[in-house]
Amino acid sequence: xxxxxxxxxxxxxxxxxxxxxxxxxxxxxxxxxxxxxxxxxxxxxxxxxxxxxxxxxxxxxxxxxxxxxxxxxxxxxxxxxxxxxxxxxxxxxxxxxxxxxxxxxxxxxxxxxx
Amino acid sequence: xxxxxxxxxxxxxxxxxxxxxxxxxxxxxxxxxxxxxxxxxxxxxxxxxxxxxxxxxxxxxxxxxxxxxxxxxxxxxxxxxxxxxxxxxxxxxxxxxxxxxxxxxxxxxxxxxxx
Numbered sequence: 001x002x003x004x005x006x007x008x009x010x011x012x013x014x015x016x017x018x019x020x021x022x023x024x025x026x027x028x029x030x031x032x033x034x035x036x037x038x039x040x041x042x043x044x045x046x047x048x049x050x051x052x053x054x055x056x057x058x059x060x061x062x063x064x065x066x067x068x069x070x071x072x073x074x075x076x077x078x079x080x081x082x083x084x085x086x087x088x089x090x091x092x093x094x095x096x097x098x099x100x101x102x103x104x105x106x107x108x109x110x111x112x113x114x
Numbered sequence: 115x116x117x118x119x120x121x122x123x124x125x126x127x128x129x130x131x132x133x134x135x136x137x138x139x140x141x142x143x144x145x146x147x148x149x150x151x152x153x154x155x156x157x158x159x160x161x162x163x164x165x166x167x168x169x170x171x172x173x174x175x176x177x178x179x180x181x182x183x184x185x186x187x188x189x190x191x192x193x194x195x196x197x198x199x200x201x202x203x204x205x206x207x208x209x210x211x212x213x214x215x216x217x218x219x220x221x222x223x224x225x226x227x228x229x
Contacts, residue, residue: 032214043118043204043220044157051214089157097169099145099162099211102218106156 003027004092006105014113019077021108023090026071030092032100033066035075038087038107047088048075080112115140118221120205126227132193135224139186139207143219145169146188148180151202151223160203163188164211192226200228 005024013019023033034049050057050064050073057064063076077084087109091102119138127133139146147162147170159172163182180190186207192199202223210216 036220041222043206043222045220046217049215093214095212095214097162099164099169100214100216101147101159101162101170103159104149104157 002106003103004090004105006090006108008108009106010109010111012111012113013080015080015082017080017112019075019080019084019110019112021075021088021090021110022072023074023092023105024070024072025092025103027092027094028071029094030103031095032093032102033064033073034091034093034102035062035064036089036091036104038089040086044089077110080110082112082114085110085112118205118207118219120203120221120224122224123222124225124227126229127195128229129195129197131195132191133195133226134189134191135203135205135226137188137190137205137207137221139188139205140209140219143207143209144186145208145211146182146186147206147208147218148188148190149204149206149220150174151204152200157204160190162211169211195228197228200226202226 035047036044037047038044061078066073090105093100093102148160162170182188204223206220
């Protein structure tokens with residue numbers, strides 16, 4: 001059972017366009033929602049994150065939109081650049097055994113054409 | 115500060131063998147977690163250690179095990195390797211795993227190929 005569903009699996013946009021990646025979760029115990037960016041040959045790195053008491057968070061060109069009632073959240077990359085080409089993972093975290101453990105979506109491979 | 119360091123970076127093993135992967139967390143981080151990354155399943159949580167104690171375990175068979183030492187360094191072991199164990203194994207460390215906003219820092223991973 002996939003607890004965090006991510007779409008699309010792959011995405012191609014032109015430079016300057018908007019990239020949108022969507023995620024949905026089922027378990028209402030999740031209360032922290034980070035996004036990770038992974039370049040080839042590297043480990044994932046935290047990009048931006050949101051708590052469920054906030055509907056939107058913006059950091060530079062990256063925005064998370066969060067819909068608690070629909071149990072959905074999305075990442076918007078404005079003015080997409082070739083350097084944004086990477087795999088993006090959404091995650092949903094809940095506390096277990098004293099630690100917050102993220103459950104990841106399956107990832108979206110983003111290619112931004114120059 | 116040095117990042118999370120994993121060794122070896124690449125290795126090839128034969129079915130039935132066992133493998134041990136090592137991870138050195140960021141200095142001061144007491145929590146270490148391990149993930150398996152495959153194209154089909156994405157990132158899947160294996161286990162998490164905090165101060166030498168396993169706090170959480172993912173849904174993997176008992177062939178997958180780990181431990182953490184008093185200096186926070188960690189190892190994971192996979193016994194009786196199967197072809198399906200071929201994956202990128204990622205180690206991550208974090209300073210304060212009990213806080214929702216805690217940042218998890220990943221290493222670059224160990225690429226395991228089972229033939």
